[in-house]
Structure formats: structure tokens, C-alpha cells
Amino acid sequence: MATETTIHFSVNGTAHTVTTDPKRSLLEVLREDLQLTGTKYGCGEGQCRACTVLIDGESANSCLTDVGDVDKREVLTIEGLAHGDKLDPIQEAMMEEGAFQCGYCTAGMIMGLAGVLKKNPRASEAEVMKEMQHHLCRCCSYVKYRSAIRRVLSPNRKDLK
Amino acid sequence: MRDDSSPIASGTCASGAVDVDYDEIVERVAYDFGVSRRSFVGLLGAGLLVAASLPAAAQERGRRSRASGARNIGARIHLGVDGTITVLSGKVEGGQGARTELSQAAAEELGVPVSRVQMILCITSAVPDDGGTYGSGTSPRTVPAVRQAAAAVRGLLISYAAKQWQIESASIQVRDGKAMDPDGKRSIAYADLAKSDEGVKLLQTAIPQDVQLIPVKEWKTLGTAVLRPDRRDIVTGAHKFPSDISRPGMLYGKVMRPPAFGARLESVDLAPAKAMKDVVVVGGDQFVGVAASNTAIAEKALEAVAPTAKWVSTTHNISSNLLYDYLQENVRNPLPPNPFASDSKTDSDGKPAAATSLRRTYHVPYIQHAPLEPRVAVAEWNGDKLTVWTATQNPFGVRNELAGAFHLPLENISVAVPDFGAGFGGKHTGECAVEAARLAKEAGKPVSLRWSREEEFTWAYFRPAAVIQVEATLDAGKIATWHFININSGQSAMESPYAITKKKSDYVASIPPLRHGSYRALAATANNFARETFMDELAALAGKDPLEFRLAHLDNSRLRAVLEKAAAEFKWKSRAAEKNAKNSNVGFGLACGTEKGSYVAACAEVALDPKNQKIKVTRVSQAFECGAILNPANLLSQVQGAIIMGLGAVLREETQFEDGQITNASFKKYQVPRFDDVPELDVHLINRPDLSSAGAGETPLIAIAPAVANAVFQATGKSVTALPIRVGGA
Numbered sequence: 001m002a003t004e005t006t007i008h009f010s011v012n013g014t015a016h017t018v019t020t021d022p023k024r025s026l027l028e029v030l031r032e033d034l035q036l037t038g039t040k041y042g043c044g045e046g047q048c049r050a051c052t053v054l055i056d057g058e059s060a061n062s063c064l065t066d067v068g069d070v071d072k073r074e075v076l077t078i079e080g081l082a083h084g085d086k087l088d089p090i091q092e093a094m095m096e097e098g099a100f101q102c103g104y105c106t107a108g109m110i111m112g113l114a115g116v117l118k119k120n121p122r123a124s125e126a127e128v129m130k131e132m133q134h135h136l137c138r139c140c141s142y143v144k145y146r147s148a149i150r151r152v153l154s155p156n157r158k159d160l161k
Numbered sequence: 162m163r164d165d166s167s168p169i170a171s172g173t174c175a176s177g178a179v180d181v182d183y184d185e186i187v188e189r190v191a192y193d194f195g196v197s198r199r200s201f202v203g204l205l206g207a208g209l210l211v212a213a214s215l216p217a218a219a220q221e222r223g224r225r226s227r228a229s230g231a232r233n234i235g236a237r238i239h240l241g242v243d244g245t246i247t248v249l250s251g252k253v254e255g256g257q258g259a260r261t262e263l264s265q266a267a268a269e270e271l272g273v274p275v276s277r278v279q280m281i282l283c284i285t286s287a288v289p290d291d292g293g294t295y296g297s298g299t300s301p302r303t304v305p306a307v308r309q310a311a312a313a314v315r316g317l318l319i320s321y322a323a324k325q326w327q328i329e330s331a332s333i334q335v336r337d338g339k340a341m342d343p344d345g346k347r348s349i350a351y352a353d354l355a356k357s358d359e360g361v362k363l364l365q366t367a368i369p370q371d372v373q374l375i376p377v378k379e380w381k382t383l384g385t386a387v388l389r390p391d392r393r394d395i396v397t398g399a400h401k402f403p404s405d406i407s408r409p410g411m412l413y414g415k416v417m418r419p420p421a422f423g424a425r426l427e428s429v430d431l432a433p434a435k436a437m438k439d440v441v442v443v444g445g446d447q448f449v450g451v452a453a454s455n456t457a458i459a460e461k462a463l464e465a466v467a468p469t470a471k472w473v474s475t476t477h478n479i480s481s482n483l484l485y486d487y488l489q490e491n492v493r494n495p496l497p498p499n500p501f502a503s504d505s506k507t508d509s510d511g512k513p514a515a516a517t518s519l520r521r522t523y524h525v526p527y528i529q530h531a532p533l534e535p536r537v538a539v540a541e542w543n544g545d546k547l548t549v550w551t552a553t554q555n556p557f558g559v560r561n562e563l564a565g566a567f568h569l570p571l572e573n574i575s576v577a578v579p580d581f582g583a584g585f586g587g588k589h590t591g592e593c594a595v596e597a598a599r600l601a602k603e604a605g606k607p608v609s610l611r612w613s614r615e616e617e618f619t620w621a622y623f624r625p626a627a628v629i630q631v632e633a634t635l636d637a638g639k640i641a642t643w644h645f646i647n648i649n650s651g652q653s654a655m656e657s658p659y660a661i662t663k664k665k666s667d668y669v670a671s672i673p674p675l676r677h678g679s680y681r682a683l684a685a686t687a688n689n690f691a692r693e694t695f696m697d698e699l700a701a702l703a704g705k706d707p708l709e710f711r712l713a714h715l716d717n718s719r720l721r722a723v724l725e726k727a728a729a730e731f732k733w734k735s736r737a738a739e740k741n742a743k744n745s746n747v748g749f750g751l752a753c754g755t756e757k758g759s760y761v762a763a764c765a766e767v768a769l770d771p772k773n774q775k776i777k778v779t780r781v782s783q784a785f786e787c788g789a790i791l792n793p794a795n796l797l798s799q800v801q802g803a804i805i806m807g808l809g810a811v812l813r814e815e816t817q818f819e820d821g822q823i824t825n826a827s828f829k830k831y832q833v834p835r836f837d838d839v840p841e842l843d844v845h846l847i848n849r850p851d852l853s854s855a856g857a858g859e860t861p862l863i864a865i866a867p868a869v870a871n872a873v874f875q876a877t878g879k880s881v882t883a884l885p886i887r888v889g890g891a
Contacts (some may be wrong), residue, residue: 024457032413032455037405038398040582042533043614047828050533078398091396098388098794101802102256103395104402104533104582133836136828138533138583139256140805141798142839 009070011036012080022068026060027051029067030077038078038107048136050108052115053077059115059131078107081114090114090152097148101139109135109145113152125153186651186678187558188622190592192447192566194599228292228557230306234317235365236289237310238267240355244338246271247279248307251291252299253554254282254580255532255588257858258795259299261389265792266304269375269382270311271351272335280390283556286575293555295586295679297757297856300791304854305374312372314351317363322349377789377850384850386794391580403552403581406539408607412441414600415459416610417449417467418620421821422675423476433465441604442466452600452608478821479674485524488628488649491672499632501642501663519702520632523691524883525650527623527675527816528809531833534582535617538591540598541607547574551594552581559591566595567602585806586679587621618826622678623816625650628671629691638703640714645692649673651684654756654863657692659714675818682859685756686807686866687884693752693867694881697874707751707871708733717755719786719849724753724762726784726845731764746771750871752864758855759787763804763864765840767872774889778808778838778869784845785861788852796857800844803861809834811866813885 005022008015011034018033025044030036030053039062042050046061053062054076081088087095090110100106109132116123116131128149137145228251231237239247248267254260260280268275281288291303315335322340323330332343339348354360377384394400419426431444434451440462441452449470451462479487538551547569553559556576563574576594597610612620627650634642643664647655649671656666680686700710708728715721728734728751736749746769753762766780785800813832817825825831870881873888 020455021457024455028456031405035407036398037401037407040402040534041404041611043828045614045827045829048533078396082397087393087396095388095392095396098386098392098798100256100392100395101258101798102533102581102583103389103392103400104256106395107398110396129836136533136833136835138531138585138806138833139798140802140809140834142805142834142836143801143842144798146836146839 005068007067007071009072010074012075012077018067020067022066024067025063026053026065026067026070026075027062030062030075036077036079040104040107042105042108042136048105048108049112049134050105050136052108052111052135054111054115054118057118059112076111078111081110088114093148093151094145097144097151099141099144099148100137101141105135105137109137113149117152125150128153186625186683187589188676188678189562189590190595192562192592192595192599194448194566194602228290230291231289231310232367233365234310234313234363234368237307237368238314238364240314240351240360240364242352242355244350244352245279246273246277246338246351247281248311249281249288250303250307251283251285251288251556252303253294253556253578255294255552255554255582255584257294257299257799258389258792259294259303260391260580261387261795262299262304262791263307264390265382265385265387266307267311269380270308271315271338273338275382275387275390277338282580283578284575285556285560285577290557293558293589294584295554295589297759297859300787300854300856301758304791308374309372310368312374313368314364316372317360318349318351318354321354321357321360321363325349383791384789385792387792388794401579402534403539403550403579404534404537404611406550406579406609408539408541411539411607411609412452412454412600412604413456413459414450414452414597414608414610415456415463416596417463417470418616420472421474421478423474423478423821424472425475427471427473429466429471430469431466433469434462437462437465441600443600443603448596448599450596450600452604474821476821480819481526481815481817484526484626484674485628487674488626488671492648493670493672496630496646496648496669497667499644500665501634501644504634504642504663517636518632518634519695519698520630521691521695521698521880521882523627523629523631523687523694525627525629525687525690526884527626527677528680528814529618529623529816529831530585530587530621530680531618531828531831532583532585532587535612535614536588536593536621537609537611538594538597539607539609540594540601542598542601542605545569545573547598548577549575549594549598550577550579551591551597552584553578553588553591553594554584554586555589555591558589559594562591562595563598567598585681586624586683589679590622614828615826618831619823620676622676624680625673625677625684627684627687629687631691631695633695633699635699635703638705640699645688647684647688650687653683653688654685654754655688658717658720658755659696659711660716661714675816681803681806682756682862685754685859685863686810689752689754689863690866690870690884693754693864694870694874697750697871698880706737708737711753719760720753720755720762722847723760723784723786724751726847727751727753727762727764727782730784730843730845731780731782733764745876748872748874748876750868750873750875752867752871754860754863756860756863759785759857759860761785761860761864763868765865765868765872767869767876769873769876769888771889774887776812776869776873776886776888778812778840780841781865781868782843782845783861783864784847785857786847786849787855787857787860789850789854790846790848791854793846793848796846797844799857800846800861801842803859804842804844804865805834805839807862807865808838808840808869810884811869811886812838815885
């Protein structure tokens with residue numbers, strides 16, 4: 001068995017120390033050790049992005065990230081996106097649009113969009129959709145997801161209706 | 162049609178049918194962990210019984226499910242003395258909107274806002290058995306059942322108030338959960354009814370059959386765009402999907418799988434896993450699994466024993482390139498001859514005259530359901546009592562499977578189904594629940610078992626593959642005879658909806674080389690693909706426009722209405738007129754169909770890139786009608802989702818296998834639709850408040866494949882006879 005390592009990292013602003021096999025995926029540690037189950041397993045190969053989290057502000061597939069690699073870094077999961085009772089505008093838009101059907105891909109969609117906009121708050125719709133193309137929704141609720149994404153982009157945008 | 166020699170068959174539930182299965186195909190994994198092991202257990206590979214070695218007796222085709230529903234008001238609706246209103250149903254929520262629409266149904270009849278209704282979906286020990294959540298059954302059967310019970314409760318409130326106030330019932334109205342006297346001065350709430358001795362008694366009486374339901378034209382909640390009640394928990398990550406259920410002391414499991422379909426485990430050395438600290442190991446001739454404090458340790462334990470396993474093949478493992486030959490060679494009955502063969506006009510050599518008759522064979526492959534949440538179950542034992550949280554469309558069936566596998570009475574088992582990550586007809590069975598329960602029993606602790614994507618893509622079941630043969634003759638530009646044979650995939654929507662005097666459809670079972678089962682719309686997609694594609698070839702043969710040709714054969718007014726609507730929105734006539742002169746790499750196609758009481762038509766535009774052999778579906782107009790619309794927002798989601806999901810099977814999806822091994826068991830190799838597959842999409846929902854509501858989760862899927870195929874046919878002039886559609890080259 002692999003040697004256990006002690007890893008210090010922050011999740012949603014809370015400091016965590018985990019002593020475990022550093023090759024375990026961040027997804028598994030979030031879900032099984034920290035009981036943060038909002039981040040989902042969909043494929044384990046980075047193809048569906050249901051497991052998207054932000055690591056130091058950048059979106060990442062937590063299923064392909066070794067927990068050892070987040071030592072001393074900051075992780076943001078879906079549970080940490082809202083400010084108390086005040087939802088993030090992305091969460092509001094997804095909810096108001098009724099964007100999802102089963103909702104299993106939703107956390108990944110939201111964190112993926114948060115990641116693109118964090119990188120470039122002025123990203124064009126085309127730039128945003130290029131990134132969102134990597135996110136799978138098996139209910140194929142893509143039309144309403146796109147409407148929700150446009151709703152998020154529109155307040156500061158003149159090129160969208 | 163069910164065979165009671167199947168170990169699963171015993172102990173099914175109840176009489177008084179409220180639910181009917183539509184040709185659901187269910188192949189259960191016949192696990193048996195009891196003392197009396199059945200001889201066929203020896204045929205199994207570790208992990209799963211597979212179709213090729215499954216005795217025919219264990220297949221339950223076209224089984225009529227008998228679900229009891231709720232007899233007493235209290236079994237359906239609970240009124241709390243604190244004013245809470247709890248509604249119970251054995252249906253489950255996998256994204257199709259059952260929770261929302263059942264909440265609306267109760268709220269409508271109770272006269273309360275939908276937010277007042279707390280909807281408890283399936284916990285088998287607590288809710289009525291409303292049958293499986295499939296076959297588009299919730300809207301036509303469970304919604305009315307809930308409305309009936311809720312209307313009965315409203316009636317009790319009114320008669321209770323009438324008695325208290327000594328006035329006529331007819332003068333009392335229910336508003337916002339309260340019975341109001343005609344002056345609006347006195348009111349009695351549901352909580353008051355719940356507090357009264359009389360109310361408690363009445364709420365336990367049988368649901369009367371003759372209650373007055375709110376007429377559609379007076380609906381305030383039903384028929385409106387109510388959003389999913391638990392939507393906030395979805396966007397915050399707070400909702401606990403079955404994968405997210407955690408119990409004190411819970412372990413994480415993994416199960417060893419065979420290397421190929423039909424492989425049988427000869428021997429395995431469990432010692433390497435048993436030597437590992439804090440690992441629970443279960444080994445038998447039919448099942449090898451492990452459980453540990455986290456998934457990584459469980460995976461390592463399994464990796465330690467897997468190389469020691471010795472397997473032998475028990476079946477002739479075929480490959481996908483021989484699939485259609487195999488299905489034809491292994492038909493269970495000879496193909497019925499065309500009863501109208503003598504009607505065919507023949508030339509002097511006795512061969513069918515080419516101008517008036519046509520015959521085609523269509524191929525539809527195995528495809529994946531691929532719900533984003535794979536199979537998962539958490540099992541917990543308390544003595545000989547078992548609780549399982551799992552993702553299934555058939556909770557009472559899963560309970561029966563657990564009872565069969567562990568030789569338990571049904572009352573010892575509770576199956577709970579938290580709102581889960583989709584099914585699409587792929588979660589009718591309980592193998593994962595049984596596996597989790599087996600591990601939990603050994604561990605003496607709760608165990609969570611979540612299948613990997615590869616397991617889901619390999620050991621779940623597939624949509625059945627089909628070979629379809631169609632033969633027809635024309636007389637004076639109309640169809641004179643029609644003979645349609647579906648081999649293997651099923652009978653859904655097999656009958657032609659067109660007015661043809663001499664027509665016959667036959668279904669012939671085959672021996673499926675892979676484990677197959679239900680799927681959203683079942684065989685209706687394959688049968689519509691073949692029929693509607695063939696219709697366009699007949700139209701071409703007759704020299705008619707595909708729309709005109711269909712309408713000339715269509716008496717059914719509801720089907721005509723959706724076809725005409727889709728064609729009008731697509732501007733079919735003007736596009737068809739300008740087509741000939743234009744770019745031949747653009748094509749237009751249309752198709753229609755009906756299934757499970759709802760009606761659909763689609764028009765599609767495709768752009769072909771012959772050099773890269775690519776098809777891009779650029780525009781789709783679809784019209785859909787399912788009677789009175791219960792929730793237009795949810796219906797729109799279902800229809801849009803079905804169209805796009807259907808595009809996957811049209812353009813790319815195909816389960817490939819070689820010598821019994823699935824070779825594209827990943828989202829990388831098996832490409833499902835993504836954002837950039839979405840065409841310009843306009844959906845037209847036709848509301849028919851004068852008609853009862855049919856389900857709508859499935860039928861919107863069945864028109865897109867032939868519409869696209871016909872567009873490709875129009876652009877290329879070449880017949881399309883297989884899914885996924887290939888153009889150019891090979």
C-alpha cells in the first residue's frame with residue numbers, strides 16, 4: 001500500500017488536514033473523507049466534468065486530480081459557492097431557468113461556468129460555450145442550460161439579447 | 162407471460178391493478194445468496210449473470226405488473242395536526258418531473274399552493290406501490306390516482322365543515338387550504354380536520370371512486386409551469402443523490418467483473434485481499450467483492466485478487482460486426498412469410514415488378530442508457546432487516562430481488578429511492594442493490610457500492626439491437642400491402658398508423674448476445690425509424706412529396722395535426738419546392754409517429770460534409786401532443802431533451818464489442834450529445850385540454866431518427882437503412 005502523506009488544504013475557506021494515500025483522487029477525498037458530496041462522479045476520465053471544482057480559482061476535474069497535488073492550495077466546491085443564504089448568480093440562473101432535469105451534472109456545470117468567468121469575466125458567449133462543451137448532460141437539457149448561461153452573461157453584456 | 166419458475170417471480174405484490182407495463186423487457190441478475198443454491202448459479206460469471214447464459218425462463222417479457230396503488234386515503238395523503246400535508250407515492254424522480262407533477266396534482270385538488278405539499282417518493286415500506294416508473298405511466302395513471310385521493314380529502318374537509326356549521330356542503334368553498342363559509346367569515350383548515358376524532362377516522366377510509374375532480378378549465382396549479390420543488394438543493398449541492406447517502410461506519414465496496422460476457426469463474430485466490438488490513442472480502446462461486454473504509458483501498462484489494470482469477474468462456478462470444486447476422490440466424494421462430502405476397506405484381510419471370518414493390522432491411526445497434534449517475538446502492542442490515550438506498554425505476558421490483566437473493570420476507574426489506582441521476586429505462590433492475598447488501602452482510606456495516614462508468618457501460622443492460630424487414634407494394638400511388646417484421650428489439654409502435662387495407666406486423670424474438678432491456682421509448686424508436694424511412698422511399702417510388710404521401714394515408718386526426726404543425730413551422734412546402742435547385746449537401750426530412758397515447762412529428766434539416774463523411778443536423782422543428790398538458794415547462798424540457806438524446810443514436814452511438822468484450826465502454830469512445838450537437842430547435846406543444854393526459858417522457862424521442870435519415874436520403878438519393886447514419890465512403 002502506498003505510503004500515507006499528510007496534506008493540508010483549504011476547502012470552501014475551511015482548513016483541512018488529511019492523512020492518506022496522496023494518489024487518491026481529490027473527488028474521492030472530498031466525498032468520502034470530508035462528506036462534501038455535492039461534487040459528483042460521472043466517468044472518472046475527465047470526459048463529463050460532473051466533478052468540476054475550482055483549485056486556486058481555476059476549474060479542474062477533481063476525478064483526475066491527485067489529492068496530493070492540492071497540498072497548500074485552495075479548493076472551492078459547489079457547497080462553497082453561495083454566500084450564506086445568498087446564492088451565486090449562476091445558481092440563481094440555473095434555478096430560475098429550470099435548466100436541469102435530473103440535476104446530477106448541475107454542480108459541475110455551475111462550477112465550470114464559475115471557472116470560465118473567474119478567468120475572464122468579459123468572456124464572449126462563444127468562449128464560454130467552448131468551455132461548456134466539455135460538460136455532459138445526459139438528460140440533454142442543453143437548450144435550457146444555454147438559456148441559463150445567457151442569463152448569467154447578459155447583465156453586463158450588450159451583444160446578447 | 163411471466164414464468165413462475167424464476168426465483169424472482171415469487172412474492173410479487175398485490176392485486177387491483179392500477180399500472181400496466183408496456184412491453185418492458187427486464188432481464189434480472191438472478192443472484193441467490195440463500196442456503197439453497199440453485200443449479201444455474203454454477204453457470205454464472207462472478208458479479209453478473211449475463212444474457213447469453215441466462216435461461217429463457219428468467220426473462221420477463223411483456224410482463225403485466227400488478228401494482229396495488231393506495232386503497233385508503235391515509236395511505237396516499239397524511240394531514241398533520243400542524244398543518245403539514247404529506248403525499249405519498251411509489252413513483253420515483255429521475256429528472257422526468259414526477260415529483261413536480263404529482264405535487265401539482267395534489268395541490269390542485271386540495272386547493273393549496275404547491276409549496277404546501279410535501280411529496281414523499283418511493284420508500285417501499287412507507288408508500289403505496291404505484292408500479293415502476295416507466296412506460297410513461299405517471300401522467301396517465303399516478304397523477305389521476307393522486308388527484309382522486311386529494312379530491313377525496315377536500316371532500317372530507319367540506320363535509321366536516323358543513324356539519325360543524327350546519328350548512329349545505331355546496332355552499333362551501335376551499336381556498337388556500339381552508340374551507341370557507343359563504344360569508345367568508347368562518348374557516349376550517351386541513352389541520353382542524355386532522356385534529357378531530359371524526360377526521361382521523363374518515364382519513365383511514367377507502368378512497369371513493371366517484372369523487373369530483375377539478376375540471377381542466379378551472380386548473381390553477383396543474384397546467385402551469387411549476388419548477389422542481391427541490392431545485393435549490395440541486396444548485397447548492399445539498400441534495401443527496403443515492404451516491405451521496407452516507408451512514409455511520411459505512412464502507413465502500415467494489416465487485417470483481419468477468420473479462421467478457423459469458424465468462425465463468427473457475428477459481429480465485431482471495432488471500433492477497435484478506436491479508437490486507439481492514440478489508441472485508443466476500444468470495445463465492447458467483448460473486449467476488451470487497452469493502453473498505455474508502456474506495457481506493459477497495460480498488461487495491463480487488464486489484465490484488467483479480468490477477469489470480471481463472472475464467473472459462475461458457476458462450477460463443479460474437480462481435481458487433483456479426484451482430485445482425487447472429488440475430489437473424491438465432492431467431493426463436495421462423496420469420497413469418499409475407500401474407501400478401503400473391504398481391505405483388507410480378508413481371509414475366511415471376512419476380513416482383515420493381516416499380517411497384519419495395520423491400521428493405523434495417524439495422525439498429527445496441528446503445529447505452531448512460532445515465533450520468535451510474536448504478537449505486539447503500540445497504541444496511543439490522544439483524545435480518547435490510548434497508549437499501551438506491552437509484553432504480555422499479556423499487557418494488559428491487560425489493561423482490563433482494564427478497565429472492567437473501568431469502569427474506571418482503572416486510573423485512575425497505576428500498577428507498579432518493580431523487581437520482583437519471584435512468585432512461587436503464588435502471589429497472591436491482592443487481593447493484595443485491596451486491597451492496599451482500600457486502601454489507603459480510604462486513605456487518607453499511608456498504609456503499611457505486612459502479613464505475615466502465616461497469617455501467619459493460620454490465621448494465623443495453624437497448625436491444627434490431628433487424629427490421631419491411632416489404633410493401635404500391636397501387637396507383639398508394640400503399641396496397643405492407644408487411645413489417647421486427648427481429649429482437651420489440652413491438653412498441655410496430656403497427657403502422659397509416660390507413661392501409663392489407664397490413665401486418667410481426668415480432669420475432671431472437672437470442673440476444675448481450676444483456677438487453679428496456680430503454681426510453683423501447684423499440685418504438687427502431688420501429689419508427691424503419692417505417693418512416695421506408696415511407697420516404699415509397700413516396701419517392703410513387704413520385705410524391707413525403708408530406709403529401711403521408712397525409713394521403715393518414716386518417717388519425719391527432720397524428721395529422723402534429724405532422725401538419727411541424728411541417729408548417731418548418732415551412733416544409735416552400736423548402737421542398739426550392740430544394741432541387743440548391744446545394745445537394747443540404748437535405749430536409751420529416752417523420753411522425755404515435756406511441757403510448759401521444760403524438761409526435763419532426764422536420765429536420767441536415768448539412769452534409771461528404772469529404773469528412775459528417776452529418777450536421779442544423780435545424781429541427783418538432784410538434785408534440787399528449788392530451789392536456791400538466792406542466793408546460795417540464796414538458797418542454799422532456800421534448801427538447803428527447804430530441805437531442807435521440808440525435809446521439811442517429812449520429813454516433815453504437816455499442817461495439819469483440820469476442821464478448823465491450824470495446825467502447827467510456828464517454829471518450831462512446832460519444833453522447835454535447836452542447837454543440839444542439840440544432841436550431843423549435844418545439845411546438847399542442848395542448849388538448851379536452852383529452853386526458855398521456856405520458857411524455859418517451860414518445861418525443863421517436864421521430865428524430867427517421868426525420869434526419871429522410872433528410873440524408875433527400876440530399877444524397879441513397880437509402881438510409883442503419884443507425885447510426887453513415888454518409889460517403891464506407
